[in-house]
Amino acid sequence: MADGLRWAVTDGPDGTSAVELPADAVAARRLAEQARGGLWCARAAGGCGGRLAVVDGDPPGLGHTGDDPCAFRRRPAAAGHAYDHLRYRPALLSWLTGQGHRPRVLRVPDAAGHPGLRLVVESLGAVLEVRLAPLSDTAWRARDDRARGAARSVTWLYGPDADAAAATEASVRGAALSLRRHDRGLLVGVRDAGGAVRWVRLAACSLTADGVTAPGLEDARAAHARRTAERQEAARRAARRPARRPARTRPGAAEELPLWPLASTA
Structure with a gap:
């Protein structure tokens, strides 16, 4: 019987190679056949580590083959979010290890x-x-402060559901880095303070002691710094400019009174 699950890993109960079950029955069966290590409920996603099998249906689903208790039996919809980080992890690890x-x-x-x-x-x-x-x-600022207090450099990478946090960082620092899955790889988006995003492949980026470098990232930060400096300079000039005083009447000048029409004496 299907448990309503659509996610699994193919490299054992402690594995991280996440796959999503296709909605098409033929494609789902093909996935099961190609997963030579089997389909497993990932412990890395909070699952039980039990073996899973494809169960026919419309659409097909995944079911546990054993009776081990599992949080995903009760809340199968939660598995999508729980497996989310596993879809990014292999590509990020490969990118980092490729740099030594x-x-x-x-x-x-x-x-x-x-x-x-x-x-x-x-x-x-x-x-x-x-x-x-x-x-x-508020939560982003608090977490960022804590992280920067414990590391030389901290780089945030934001998935699709974290766009608001990316906008927060871009407004503070002039740029933020978004992250999206693309085919079997990842794309990095350089988001500027105005909300424009320039996408590049992860392979075009690198990690240094100062954080992640990406094409266009320093340009976006520099442009933000220039605009900030210009606004601050304009504010300083406005503060130094003397306020315009109202015109004062010359001493001894006769006060001008309004002229009223005289009443007719006819």
Whole structure:
């Protein structure tokens, strides 16, 4: 019997190679056949680690083959968000290791259970915060302050559901980095303070001790810094400009009185 699940991993119960079950029955069966390691309820997503099987239906679904208790049996819809970070993790790890880094991976769900991913490169003192769920302005500022107090550099990467947080950072620092899945890879979007986004492949970016570099990122920050400096200079000039005083009457000048029409004496 299907449990209503649509997500699994193909590299064992502790694996991270996440796949989504296609809605088409033929494609779903093909996925099961191609997953030589089987389909599993991922422990990394908060699942039980049990084996899953494709169950026919319209659409087809995934069901546990055993009786192990699992949170996703009760709340199958929660699996989509819970597996979200696994869809970004392999590409990010490949990108970092390809640069010679040895990242440490932490899963950092928030109080509401939304997934998050933190990649720590200790040799650089660099942290990547991958935010995939909404985050308020106040919460983002508090988390950013805490993260920067513990690392040399902190770079936020925002998924589609965290666009509001990306806008917050762009307004503060002049730019923010969005993250989107594209085919089997990832795209990075350089978002400026005006909301415009320039997309590049993750391979065009790199990680340094100062954080992630991306084409157009420094230009966006520099433009924001210039606009901020211009506004501050304009405010300083306005503050130095003496206020215009009202015109004063010359001493001894006769007061001009309004002329009223005389009443007729006829």
